[in-house]
Amino acid sequence: xxxxxxxxxxxxxxxxxxxxxxxxxxxxxxxxxxxxxxxxxxxxxxxxxxxxxxxxxxxxxxxxxxxxxxxxxxxxxxxxxxxxxxxxxxxxxxxxxxxxxxxxxxxxxxxxxxxxxxxxxxxxxxxxxxxxxxxxxxxxxxxxxxxxxxxxxxxxxxxxxxxxxxxxxxxxxxxxxxxxxxxxxxxxxxxxxxxxxxxxxxxxxxxxxxx
Ligand code: ZN
Numbered sequence: 001x002x003x004x005x006x007x008x009x010x011x012x013x014x015x016x017x018x019x020x021x022x023x024x025x026x027x028x029x030x031x032x033x034x035x036x037x038x039x040x041x042x043x044x045x046x047x048x049x050x051x052x053x054x055x056x057x058x059x060x061x062x063x064x065x066x067x068x069x070x071x072x073x074x075x076x077x078x079x080x081x082x083x084x085x086x087x088x089x090x091x092x093x094x095x096x097x098x099x100x101x102x103x104x105x106x107x108x109x110x111x112x113x114x115x116x117x118x119x120x121x122x123x124x125x126x127x128x129x130x131x132x133x134x135x136x137x138x139x140x141x142x143x144x145x146x147x148x149x150x151x152x153x154x155x156x157x158x159x160x161x162x163x164x165x166x167x168x169x170x171x172x173x174x175x176x177x178x179x180x181x182x183x184x185x186x187x188x189x190x191x192x193x194x195x196x197x198x199x200x201x202x203x204x205x206x207x208x209x210x211x
Pocket of ligand 1: 057058061083088
């Protein structure tokens with residue numbers, strides 16, 4: 001019933017998470033009914049965002065790709081051009097590294113406004129079931145950062161699920177005594193009522209109590 005270009009658009013849109021064929025069709029007709037520049041801007045953003053981003057070579061957070069310097073320019077050893085905004089920021093404490101699984105986790109932590117150290121994004125967690133071992137994660141570069149010196153504390157902020165715990169345990173062993181290692185606290189959520197908490201969370205909150 002639909003012309004091929006519209007079908008192609010619907011098929012492409014329905015690949016997005018949470019977007020079924022029905023929603024994709026609604027989006028496609030919405031775009032049809034908008035001025036042409038709306039679809040143009042969307043298309044432009046979709047084609048360029050991958051090319052304009054890269055991963056920070058230090059912490060693996062997303063960073064905007066800067067245009068290459070003109071030939072003949074001398075780049076100093078303190079060249080920060082490839083680094084992300086957090087690694088480049090002199091007000092962040094580079095002696096304390098918070099290790100997380102994903103860029104989304106980094107964004108969530110940044111929103112708390114509680115962290116003024118730097119990060120290390122693993123891009124996943126250890127999962128023998130899914131065939132994810134240390135080599136598939138950014139573990140070696142974390143240890144390289146610690147080995148290079150100047151790191152006092154490594155905070156393991158991986159998820160509180162089985163895989164996140166296994167990853168934290170692995171990294172704790174790997175860092176060893178090269179830096180102080182801590183794990184983020186888990187327990188009673190803000191506004192939480194004890195009677196509705198699951199046994200694991202409540203038990204851990206009791207074990208990890210503080211004075
Ligand atoms: Zn960075």
